[in-house]
Amino acid sequence: MARKILFQDAIREALDQEMARDPSVIVMGEDVVGGTGAPGEMDAWGGVLGVTKGLYGKYGNRIMDTPISESAFVGAAVGAATCGMRPVVELMFIDFMGVCFDQIYNQAAKFRYMFGGKAQTPVVVRTMIGAGFRAAAQHSQCLYPMFTHVPGLKVVVPSSPYDAKGLLIQAIRDNDPVIFCEHKALYAMEGEVPEESYTIPFGEANVVREGKDVTVVALGRMVGFATKVADDLAKGGISCEVIDPRTTSPFDEDTVLESVENTGRLVVVDEASPRCGMAADIAALVAQKGFSFLEAPIEMVTAPHTPVPFNGVLEDLYIPGPAKIEAAIRKVKGYKG
Amino acid sequence: MSASDIRPITMPKWGLSMTEGKVVAWLVDEGRTINVGDELLDIETEKIANTFEALDAGVLRRKVADVDASLPIGALLGVLAPASVSDADVDAYIAEFQANYVPPAVEEEASGPRYEFLDVHGYRLRYTRTGEGTQIYVLVHGFGGDLDNWLFNIDALAAVGTVYALDLPGHGESTKAVTAGSVQALAEDLCAFLTSLELSGVHLVGHSLGGAICLAAALAHPKLVGALSLLAPAGLGPEINAQYLADFVAGESRRDMKPVLQQLVADPELVNRTMIDAILKYKRLDGVGRALTAIAAGFVAGGKQSVALRGRLGELAIPAQVIWGAEDRIIPASHAAGLPAGVTATVLPGVGHLVQMEAASDVNRLLKG
Amino acid sequence: MSVALSVEDLLEAYRTMRTIREFEDRLHVEFAKGGIPGFVHLYAGEEASATGVCMNLNDHDHIASNHRGHGHSIAKGVDVHGMMAEIFGKRTGTCRGKGGSMHIADFDRGMMGANGIVGGGPPLVCGAALAHKLRGTGGVAVAFFGDGASNQGTTFESMNLASVWKLPVVFVAENNGYAEATASKFSVACGDIATRAAAFGMPGVTVDGHDFFAVFEAMRIATERARRGDGPSLIECKLDRYYGHFEGDNQNYRGPDEVKNLRANKDCLQRFAKALTGDHGIAAESLAAIDRDVLALIEDAVAQALAAPNPEPADLLTDVYIKY
Incomplete structure (x- = not known):
């Protein structure tokens, strides 16, 4: 019987395996290391989602805490992507798209087309969606239709641990910008997930x-x-x-x-x-x-x-x-x- | 006649991963006299739909399970009893059975020592061991398959022997990075597997590419092999559906794969969503595409089989048989004709390439000898 | 001057500045003739800045530009023929006619793109610099932006991030006195944009953007600091543009004879030519020969652009993910 793990562990495993496989994969976001510059343990937290815990110990400066300035660090992820990196940037809640949307929909989404096919932007924006946590109006939305509306973006909404791992690995290997929407009520969902790396193609229901x-x-x-x-x-x-x-x-x-x-x-x-x-x-x-x-x-x-x-x-x-x-x-x- | 003559028909367990099955259709009516081996009902599992055949004889007195019901293994499907048993006794039997029936605990299913792994030639090979008998069966799947291809056979064979089924390199949950994909190299891997487990004189059962591998193993290491059963094997003639292999390797979606996989069986309805999903899940694993490409190149070139072992069948000094489905659309059943005298051939009508699944009872009978 | 530029370097700088000037002057004419679609924002008058900055860079270094990006592109080595064709919207253009004046990019030359969004470039440049830093290439990334973008949150955030992560970035604020029509004297709350550097823990310097040598030297210092791994710097180039915010802008917000006086008294190209023929002893004929070359180059670029084909209808659906 296949191994069962949680949705959030499936996401960490995807990040871990891709960081191990490809040195150009980097991770950045608010608290993703969990305490840079703070007096306590550096790798203590792994982000508000706990998803990235343990990655700093393995990959050092390839995972980076950021100031709370989504425009700058989402934009930096986009820019790094055009220069050969494969950044996975965490936008803590999709509701925060308002403070970095330009970097996603005007910059990342447009480059390949606007530059005549001469630019690739393999960036992944991981972000939390969904109601049910009494998190109120600015931390609970499902705004993926707004990203879906923008040509040039790929938008993923996984519903199981198996899909989360395979779709995230596909997202990281994909050469277009991907918005990866994780429903906060699913993090504790358990399901069968192969230990090996695998990809699930996009556009396959x-x-x-x-x-x-x-x-x-x-x-x-x-x-x-x-x-x-x-x-x-x-x-x-x-x-x-x-x-x-x-x-x-x-x-x-x-x-x-x-x-x-x-x-x-x-x-x-x-x-x-x-x-x-x-x-x-x-x-x-x-x-x-x-x-x-x-x-x-x-x-x-x-x-x-x-x-x-x-x-x-x-x-x-x-x-x-x-x-x-x-x-x-x-x-x-x-x-x- | 008494209630002791009542025989339950229960949900079978086909393979390690099966926890429940769904009743697709009853194939017989109440009141019919049933003989052992008669087709009773169609059951769909996670892997494939199959026809369940009677294990006991008697009159079908009651259909307990409704069509479309999903039931755990061991659940009561129906009741067989001689006509002399009263309806009241049948009812009482059903009531007692249902009162005492406890579905297998899910935790138990998940935690038991189900799959084992063995390191061979740099590969980590997954296998299962079932049964206790001195007769050893080793089951070797074909191209793109895995040990679950034997889910209708393992338990039947375990009744008469010890059954090993393994995942070849590049397949199932074995190592995906294949260092040498030729039939000869895979046969050596198989023999190393046998040697590591200190097995010899085994009954090697190979399906399709696995058949060629088993044959090559028996020719190279005669002491390891005591009997040989080749199911729709590669290696006995040049013809092969090379397009199937190419499409199997290339297919990415459920829509791509369904028509490809339907070529494996005579009855396309047998290929269900979960079977396709399981193959897609395998094919999505890193390294599988490369492994399959390397292995395909090891036995097919220019649309023809490149491994020719027919001429060497005469070298075998052990019991050997070939079993084929007449409707095989991957490797033609005509390859079963004209074999040397020592090799028996059985061609099963109305059955496709996946003969051990589509005609499980016939194949099991032939394998038990 | 702490590093002497060779004669070849100086002639190369002159060629770049002259190319930008001829390119922009010619576009002014071609736009007026009606041959160029969309919006065009010309860089004429600001040549010393792009050239002084990019003379410190190589093909592996990156720049991000803004809507007024032709000068930056030429200074970074982007092909003039491709640019001209792109501005005319032709299939032979740098972006195959799908980007236009505001979106010229050439990643082979480290040109990450002109940008239609004011303040769009600085975050991207942080990413390019991060890539250089993580890979240990010693490369730097430069954000060109104007006095308008100096007020954008993205610019502030990027300066902070670059400092926090010690990124090899040089922020080049080209303050030409106007954000569209609004004067920077009104819109920039501090006197010099360079003073904002202190708030982000980086050095900042204001230079005369009409003076190639001043720009080159400030950039040399900032680039060395970045390549050493000591982090970002901010350079403010005070300069002037000769044309409107966009072509067609009647510029009635500018003072009477403002541009005429600028051209007569502060022109960066004249000033540079004078220095070359004076202090550096370069023959006037050497510069005149470059002028003739450049004129021919631009003439040929326009002729080829006019003759080039439009994109094919099928090009509408290429270079984007489409499966609908």
Whole structure:
């Protein structure tokens, strides 16, 4: 039986193995070493996520604490990437994109195209997403649709330890800038992960569960919710196919369309805001390219169009949880044109 | 007649990693008289769907498991009993079985000493050892496979002997960096594996490329090998589906791999999502692409097999047999024809290249001799 | 002057400055004729800065530039024909017609790109410097930015980061007195931008950006410090641009005869030529020969750019990740 490890350890293992394999891989971010210049132990913390703990001891100055100046250090990672390094930079929360977005969407994303194919920017921005931690409006968002909107960026939203390791190694080896979105509720998730290095190609959706009645497309933390709901509904005779796109850019259109062709019904689950989000994007894709397959209107299960609330009662209402997913599946299944 | 004549049909355990199976379809109706070996129901595991054949005889009195139900190994699927047993006794038996049934603990599944590793020629080779008998079987998978290719065979053979199954270099969980990918080199690796485990006179069972490796091993080190079973082996003729090998190496996605893998079997429905996922997970590992390329180059060149061992079959002084699926789309079953007198050949109708999975009971019977 | 430049070096510097001047003057004309699409920001008048800085660099060192980047590119050795074709949007351009004037880049020459975002370059330069530092190449990275970008948070953050990480960076603030139309006297809260260096723990110096020798010497000191591993420096070059913020800018925010007086009295090229023919004893004919070469070069670059093909329609979808 394959070894089981936590999502956060899968990420550390990916960083560790890639740093060991390729000396151009470097890691930087706030507290990623965990105490540069402080009187205590240098490698004590490994960042607010604990993900990078132990790497300083192995790789020394290839992992660097930064001042809290996201524009400078994200930009430095981008610049170093154009000069032959493979930086993995940690943007602690995706909500902080506001203080470094130019370096990502105007600089990193554009170089290859704008410079006529003569520049490569193999930078990875690892960043935390998602609600559920009572972390309130500025530390809880799922802003990956905003990055998905930008040509030239690749955007990854892993949903399991296996995917996290393989997709992160792929991200590090990829020659384009990659935004790697880690849902904070998944860090403690356990799953089978090979000890060897491996890569999962981008733009290859995972069919988490096969089914014939309803296609459910879900991302990140929502994949687990959707799979649980699908398992429960299977006992009652509703067979759901759960698809995890794994990357929002590139996006695996074919797998979604093939599935909807078989099921005729689509529910899209996305923790992001509803307007111009992935749910709307995927729904539009299927409406445009798979209209003839559809036997019921597409259902979108998303957060409401509000900031993320602090109060636990409100935040739980905010998150598109299993009950909402189940209701949407029942609605499309029961639709009688 | 009494309740002691009642026989349960339970979820089988096919291979080490199987913890549960899903009932895909019942193939017989209640009231039917069942003989040992009759096809009872289709069961899907993580690896592959397969038909479950009766281990006991009797009348199928009750189908307990519903279609689409996923059940742990050992769970009650149905009940066989002579017609003379009353319905009340059958009901009582089912009630008692269900009351006492405890699914195998997941912790136990995960922690036991399941896979072993052995260092050979600079490789770390993964293998399993199952059973206790003095007859030793050593099972060698084919190109791109691993020891799980034998999941329908290991337990059956373990009933009559000790069964070893290994991952060849570059495969499964063995070392991926292959230093020499020729059939001859892999045969030497296999023999070193046997020698390290102090095994000799074994019954070598090789599938496809593994067949050529076993044959080469038996020719090079006759003392190690006491019997030889070659399943759809390479090495007995020039024809091979070289496109399959190329596509297997190149395929990156589920969509790429499905039609490729479906060529392995006569019934394409047998190739399910988890089987494809397992192969993709293997192929994504660092070094696998290089290993497969090196090994493919060791036995195929210019669209033909480059290893010709047919002419040397006559040198074998041990019992040897060849088993082939008539519908093999990788290496044609015609290679089973015209073998020397000492080598028996069986061609199974309606079966493809993955003969030990698609016709497990037939193959197991032939392997048990 | 602590390091004597050879005659060859001086003639090379003159050739660079003259090339920039002719390039920009010609673009001014070609833009007015309507042949050049988009926005063009000309560097004429500031040649001594780019040239004095880049004479201290080699191909392995890096620079990041800004919207007014033609001079930096030429001084760093980017091919003039490729640049001209790029500015005309042609397929033969440095960026195959997909970047234009504001996005000329040539990584083979260590030119990390002009940049359309004011303050976009300094963070990138920290990254280039980090790569040099981690690899122990002894290379340096230079951020050219203007008085406008000197007020950007990215610039402050980058100066801090470069100092904290002791990066081999030279920050070159080219203060031409105007951020677009707004005077730096209004927008820069301190008198000299160079005084900001102290806040980030690095040396800062203000030099006369019309004086090639002053720029060269300040940069020589800063580059040596960077290559030694002692960290970043800030150089402020006070200078003037001859054209508007962009071509088409009527410059009514500038004083009457301001540019006319600058050209007559402070021109960096005239001043450099005078020094060469005077103190350095170089024959005027040597400079005139360079002038003729440069004129022919620019003439040929324009002719080739005009004759070059546009990108193919298929080029729209190349050089970006596309699988939609």
